[in-house]
Amino acid sequence: MSDSENVFPPSLSAALLKLDPEDGEQIMEYLKTHVLLSREKALLQASVREQKKLLVENAKLKKDIEQLRVQLQEKQRRRTGRYLLAPPPPSLSPAPAPPVVPAAPAEAPPTSSQVRREKCNRRRRARPVSDPLRAEPPVDVSRLDLRVGRILSVRRHPLADGLTVQEVEVGEDAPRTVVSKLGEKTHLEQLPGSLVVLLCNVKPCKLRGVASQARLLCCSSPDDDDLALLLPPSGSAPGDRVTVTSYHGDPDHLLPSGLWQRLQVDLQVDGGGVASYKGGSLQVKGKGRCRGPALTCCCLR
Known part of the structure; x- marks a missing residue:
């Protein structure tokens, strides 16, 4: 076609x-x-x-x-x-149950006053209820976190002639830095490798620019002229707990202000050179008692 x-x-x-x-x-x-x-x-x-x-x-x-x-x-x-002009609810209970409201395609946002009331209710629900029957923790040596440590290194403080800086192993992932005043008679070159007793739950603080994470326990004469490190029993290992018989409480995470000073007055070294608290010896369970190497009848600091 x-x-x-x-x-x-x-x-x-x-x-x-x-x-x-x-x-x-x-x-x-x-x-x-x-x-x-x-x-x-x-x-x-x-x-x-x-x-x-x-x-x-x-x-x-x-x-x-x-x-x-x-x-x-x-x-x-x-x-x-309508939300802004609506009257407030007559009362608010400490833990109100949320009302069941059917879902709406376009619901108005809550007002600022409603948000503040809801935050207040959440704080009330989260506030712990004090128990008047619960006893306060005892003020005794069990609240001190005393552990055996091994000194890894010692050096003079770069900004203070009378202070030294030690790196001490206490059975943790990393050693702790400790700033101490050991006295002029201490032979610093003999300290690396030595076992010591460390107070581990003091609040960390900076001493002349160097952060100190624990406290070395020392035997001190009344006039503080002589100082000697408190020694744990032979056979101890870094991280071993130092306790006192008949005081079985758990140590604080961090000591509250002033508690160490209240307990320190009862930490002594007796005439036999044994460290004690109110007559009970400081010891590592199964390994022996802590001693002062040379000083007796003195205090611990």
């Missing part, structure tokens, strides 16, 4: 060729081209009309969406106004 047959019926083509055999074919081509152009023009116009129609519909949809948004904002403002 030719292109002319697609555009015109066969009878029309035959009639034109019969009337004008010479120019009939050219007339048919002209007519076919004109008809095709007219079709394309009609299709283009229809496409433009469809595009305009879509633009009009899009504009209408945007306008509808904007109206819905304005209505939703107005509804939200009215809900917020």
Whole structure:
């Protein structure tokens, strides 16, 4: 089937060729081209009309969406106004049960006063209730965290002539830094490798710029002229607890202010050189008692 047959019926083509055999074919081509152009023009116009129609519909949809948004904002403002004007509840219990409210698509946020009341209720619920029958922890030597330590190194304090800095192993992941005043008669070169008794639950503090994490227990003469490190029993190992018989409490995590000074007055070295607290000896269970190497009848500090 030719292109002319697609555009015109066969009878029309035959009639034109019969009337004008010479120019009939050219007339048919002209007519076919004109008809095709007219079709394309009609299709283009229809496409433009469809595009305009879509633009009009899009504009209408945007306008509808904007109206819905304005209505939703107005509804939200009215809900917020009702919350602000609503009277407060008559009373608040220490632990109110949260009300069951059905879910809403757009719920107004709580007001600042409601947020403050809720925070206050949470603090009341979290506040521990004091037990008047619970006894206060005893003030005795069991609250001291005394452990055996091994001195790894000793050096002079860089900013204080009378102080020394020791690195002491106490059975933990890392050694503790201890700043001490050991006195001029102490032979510092003999200290590395020595076993000592360490008070481990004192509050860490900086002494002339160096942080001290524990306290070395020393035997001290009344005038503080002579100092000697308190020695644990032979066979002790870093980390061993030093305790006193008949005092079985757990040591504090950190000693409160002033407690060490209250307990220190009863920590003595007797005439036999044994360290004691109110008559009970300081000892490492199963290994022996702690002693002063040379001083007797003196105090521990």
